[in-house]
Amino acid sequence: xxxxxxxxxxxxxxxxxxxxxxxxxxxxxxxxxxxxxxxxxxxxxxxxxxxxxxxxxxxxxxxxxxxxxxxxxxxxxxxxxxxxxxxxxxxxxxxxxxxxxxxxxxxxxxxxxxxxxxxxxxxxxxxxxxxxxxxxxxxx
Numbered sequence: 001x002x003x004x005x006x007x008x009x010x011x012x013x014x015x016x017x018x019x020x021x022x023x024x025x026x027x028x029x030x031x032x033x034x035x036x037x038x039x040x041x042x043x044x045x046x047x048x049x050x051x052x053x054x055x056x057x058x059x060x061x062x063x064x065x066x067x068x069x070x071x072x073x074x075x076x077x078x079x080x081x082x083x084x085x086x087x088x089x090x091x092x093x094x095x096x097x098x099x100x101x102x103x104x105x106x107x108x109x110x111x112x113x114x115x116x117x118x119x120x121x122x123x124x125x126x127x128x129x130x131x132x133x134x135x136x137x138x139x140x
Contacts, residue, residue: 009096012060013088022062023126025089028102029056030136058087058104058131063124070129074109084108087131104133 012022033051076083084106091100110132115125 009092009094011090011092013090015085016088022060024061025058026061027056027058027130028089030054031056055133055136057110058089058107058133060129060131061126062129063126070109071112071127074112074129077108077110082108084134087133101139103137103139104131105135105137107131107133 010022010025011018012025031054033054034048035051037047037049039047073083085108087104087107089102089104090098093099108131109129111128111130113128115127117125
């Protein structure tokens with residue numbers, strides 16, 4: 001029987017180097033499209049042809065830090081200075097052993113959302129980065 005792992009410990013690496021600690025990763029998704037094809041004279045079923053594969057954008061959330069490396073990267077891209085980097089999301093078990101790795105090839109940041117501030121609030125300031133990429137590799 002396979003072990004089920006909690007999702008409470010992971011790291012994000014950029015170009016194989018551990019980076020800032022992120023509190024949330026979303027967008028780990030793969031969707032294979034299916035195209036309908038109706039054959040003339042055959043009303044019993046519709047053929048389903050497998051089409052393109054869509055892999056979701058990766059969204060990373062972290063508490064705001066003094067480092068502005070990611071924001072600088074987004075700003076460089078917005079000015080046409082596009083630098084692609086490989087991003088890995090690595091999940092660890094409770095003993096600190098790597099369990100699963102998702103590699104996203106040639107990623108580029110396309111969106112930054114800064115923290116939402118409220119003077120009366122007592123929550124952490126969180127910033128969000130969204131990335132597109134040229135494909136995903138699954139490694140363990």
